[in-house]
Amino acid sequence: RTLGKKVTMIAGDTPLPKFAVFYPGSNEILPQNFFQTDLTQFDLLIASDMSARSRLSELGVVQFPPNLKTIVIDHHNNGDSFGQINLAVSTAAATGEILFQLFVSWEISWSAEIALCLLLALYGDTGSFRHPNVSSRTFTIASELIKLAPNYARVIDQIENNEEFERLLFRAVGVTKAERFFA
Numbered sequence: 001r002t003l004g005k006k007v008t009m010i011a012g013d014t015p016l017p018k019f020a021v022f023y024p025g026s027n028e029i030l031p032q033n034f035f036q037t038d039l040t041q042f043d044l045l046i047a048s049d050m051s052a053r054s055r056l057s058e059l060g061v062v063q064f065p066p067n068l069k070t071i072v073i074d075h076h077n078n079g080d081s082f083g084q085i086n087l088a089v090s091t092a093a094a095t096g097e098i099l100f101q102l103f104v105s106w107e108i109s110w111s112a113e114i115a116l117c118l119l120l121a122l123y124g125d126t127g128s129f130r131h132p133n134v135s136s137r138t139f140t141i142a143s144e145l146i147k148l149a150p151n152y153a154r155v156i157d158q159i160e161n162n163e164e165f166e167r168l169l170f171r172a173v174g175v176t177k178a179e180r181f182f183a
Helices: 018-022 095-105 112-125 136-148 152-160 165-176
Strands: 044-048 069-074 085-088
Touching: 018 152, 069 095, 095 112, 095 136, 112 136, 112 152
Parallel strands: 044 069, 069 085
Antiparallel strands: none
C-alpha cells in the first residue's frame, strides 16, 4: 500500500489462529480460501513463504487465470518455481529477511506496523530465532525493525501467551502420558 497498490489478503484453507488478531492489519484479511477468490478481478498474486503451488490450497488443483501474474517470494528453494517470477533465497533464515531487503531497495515508507509484521515474520519463520539457519544478518534485520516497532515485546507476549484452549489440552494429555524409555 505504501507503493500505491490496492491489496487484498485472504486467510487460506483454515481460519486464522486466534493469536493472529495481534498482528497489525489482521482485521483486513478476508476469511476466504483460494477457491473462494475471483482471481480474474486481480492482476497480481504474491505468494510469500510458499515453496509449492499446493501450499496455496489443499482443497483442489490450483490454477491461475491467464490475466494473473504470479510472484513467489520464499526462503525455501525446492524447485517448484510456480510463479512467473520466483525469488527464492535459500541463504535467508526467513522470508521476512527477503522482504526486508526488498522494502529497503524499494525505499518504502516504513511504519511501526510494517516493521512489526516483518519482525513477527522473522520470529515465527525462525522458530523464535532457534533454527540453525538464523544468522547475524537475521539479528541485524531484527534490530532495525525493533527500532521502528518498539512495542514488539508486548505483541510477542500476547501471541505466545494466547494459546487456544484445545491446543493446551492436547499438550496436557501428551505430558500426562509421557514415559521415559532410556535414562
